[in-house]
Amino acid sequence: MASPASLWETFATAFTQANVPTVTWVEMLLSVAAAVGLSIPRRSWRYFGLLATVTHELGHAFAALTSGQRLSGIRLRLDHSGTTTTYSRSRLAAAWSCFWGYPVPALAGAAFVWCGLNGWGPAAMAVSALVLAATLLFLRNLAGFVITGAAIGGAGSLTFLAPPPAVGHVAVIFGLALLVAAVRDLLKLTHVHLRRRDRLSSSDAYLLYRATSVPSGIWIGLFTLLVAGAWLVAWQPISVILLQGA
Incomplete structure (x- = not known):
């Protein structure tokens, strides 16, 4: 059994730059396929979508804290929904925290x-x-503790047990899966506004409209610009690797 000192050394070492992993174009294609496999099929999305929800709610929470709001609590549910409750006297601050769920x-x-x-x-x-x-x-709910606890276990296991090159590959796959999940959630949001308007009360874009009087379509457009920008940043080094096989 590893000693506390050994565990701390391993954890501290994780914050230093490891050797840059050599990723071939075949490995990158497999990484892209794995990311799509996590975030597109219904069976895998049932589980990976929970991590996307966690990230979404953390976007709200972090934005609330950076704008001086009081963060009351976060609830995560197994149906991929979540709620982050904040308190603020400023409409601008409230809109700021509401905005960052989809882009994060x-x-x-x-x-x-x-x-x-x-x-x-x-x-x-x-x-x-x-x-x-x-x-x-x-x-503030049991499902939230279960989902977050499982995520901590996964991240911690990779940090302490996996070799750095393997962790690098997992980070790429996880990042790509989050990027795909962001597009998936944006399409779902757009569908709510176009076809399922009875669910508008759960839409961040609608809540932003209520808070600022700026149309929901503008907010969805801003979400899309940030998501597209993130894809562009991520895809540049990926495309270089893929071109090696061309």
Whole structure:
């Protein structure tokens, strides 16, 4: 059994840059396929979608804290829905925290891809474990603890047990899966506004409209621009690797 000192050394080492993994175009294609396999099929989305929801709600929570709001609690549900409750006297601050739910999974995905391809995969996993551990303080339901606890276990296991090159590959796959999930959620949001308007009360774009009088379509467009920008950042190094096989 590893000693506390050994575990701490392993954890601290995760925050240093590892050797940049050599990723062939075949490995990258497999990574893309794995990411799609996590975030597109209904069976795998049933589980991976929970992580996308966690990231979405953390986007709201982080934006609330950075704008001086009081974060009351986060609830995560097994049907992929979530609620982040904040208190603010400022409409602008409330709109700020409401806005960042949809873009953050894509931004986090791009960050994971970059970290994985540049030797910072272990650091990305270690930071994720710390952020998720801090989130436990704000969770307000059992499902939230189960989902977040499982995510902490996965990130922690990779940090402590997996070799850095393997963690780098996992970071790339996870990042790509989050990017795909961000597009999937945007399409679902757009569908709600076009075809399922009876569900508008659950739409961040609609809530932003209520708070600012700016039409929901403008907010969806801004979400889309940020998600597209995250894809562009992530895809540049990926395309270079894929072109090696051309």
